[in-house]
Amino acid sequence: MGNKKKALVRGIAAASAIGLAAGLAACSGGGGEGDGQVVVANYGGITLEGFEAAYFDDFTAETGIEVISADADVARYVQMSETGESEWDSIDADGFANVDWINRGLVQEMSDDVPRASLVPDEYKDYIAGAYTQSFVLAYRASALDREPTSWKDFWDVEGLPGNRGWPGYYIGTAEAALLADGVAPDELFPLDFDRAFGKLDEIKGDLTFFESYAAGAQALQAGTVDMILLPNGRVTPLMAEDDDVEIMWDENLFYPFTGFTISQGAPNPEAMNKLMVYMQDPERQARFAEITGYGPTVDGALELLSPETAAILPGTEEHMRNAVTIDQVALSSQTDEYVSRYSEWLAG
Structure with a gap:
């Protein structure tokens, strides 16, 4: 790998910390338009840093809706959705898991306001907000x-x-x-x-x-x-x-081709989750997430916002x-x- 590409890779690691700090600073400024919360299960690590820096912190600052992270457990997500009384609104999950849940009726349709991710198959676009490749x-x-x-x-x-x-x-x-x-x-x-x-x-x-x-x-x-x-x-x-x-x-x-977020049956805050999903389908924010994590975007227009050097180390290019x-x-x-x-x-x- 050339020095230019290596420098770019190192930049991703640095962007993780810088982006996270910037997101936290924005959040501390307050000025939200509402209140409430949304609970999103995830796996921590670099993806959570990316979610916070690219989406969660600014979303809270702009809307007043707090994003609460829970430790992801797919079996628990399914069990709660089956009962129709879920403690979580969504979970970061593989595409094949999301497809299975849709086929089993375990998740809700998204609102019409949520942009549909281009890499999600047409028959599942109304249920899955694309996260990353x-x-x-x-x-x-x-x-x-x-x-x-x-x-x-x-x-x-x-x-x-x-x-x-x-x-x-x-x-x-x-x-x-x-x-x-x-x-x-x-x-x-x-x-x-x-x-x-x-x-x-x-x-x-x-x-x-x-x-x-x-x-x-x-x-x-x-x-x-x-x-x-x-x-x-x-x-x-x-x-x-x-x-x-x-x-x-x-x-x-x-x-x-995609991981994604769905809304569980019995989600406690489905309206807030739909608002967050709108936020997460923005090409500029998905491009920022890709820069931080090294995972690729799922919506049209995001790859074009990235430098050729950044795109060279991403999947899906x-x-x-x-x-x-x-x-x-x-x-x-x-x-x-x-x-x-x-x-x-x-x-x-």
Whole structure:
């Protein structure tokens, strides 16, 4: 990676702190138009910093509506929505999870005022406010490998490309990577052939070091405990800001076209959540979120607001889509329960 791009990556890490401080300063000025609150579950870390700096703090300053963050728990969100009495208004969730909830009647339609995200499929646009795009990628330490990996087959080639390999304890992207390594064409991934995928994963299971969280896996890559690992791209960008040796293999990046926010059944503050969703679909604010986090925007016009250097390290750009494997999140939504079960069994076996 060139010095110019490395400097830009470092800028993302700095923008996280600067943007957060600016958002807090704006919030302290008061002057809101109303009051109340909205409760949004999320996973903390860099995405929460981005949400606060790009959306939450200014939203509170302008409207007087406080945004309260809760620790995300998908099972709890579903359980509360099923009862129709939810403590949360929304949750930051993967697109395939949102699709499943819509099909099960667990979420409400958004108001007509909320702009529809271009990357959300038409049949689901009325329910999902786009949050960001992400890619699951092969991250690696360049100095530890004899050559740069260019495919998931390279990850499986433990003799031809020796190195310590890390693997997540969470299922997302694992079967897809295995099937690509086994020669399945990207446009033939779905429906996922779990027997074939887990048979392929069995081939390297003994060569893998498993991590319970993406944060732990990222720390291991940073420390040099592992030389390559499957991670969400946003977990790698901060490492690249600090260490020129950390790289992303964009070839065969597993591209998830949208994550999003829905409004749960029984949400305590649906009107306030709709107002926040309007705020979060603004192209300028999504561009700011992308600059802070390294995750891509979901609405038209946002990418055009970013510098070419910034866009070069984001998923969903023209450059990286040429090498991407786009995940069919609608198809995946119908296989997720089996996916989770099979992966848990494989880890325990």
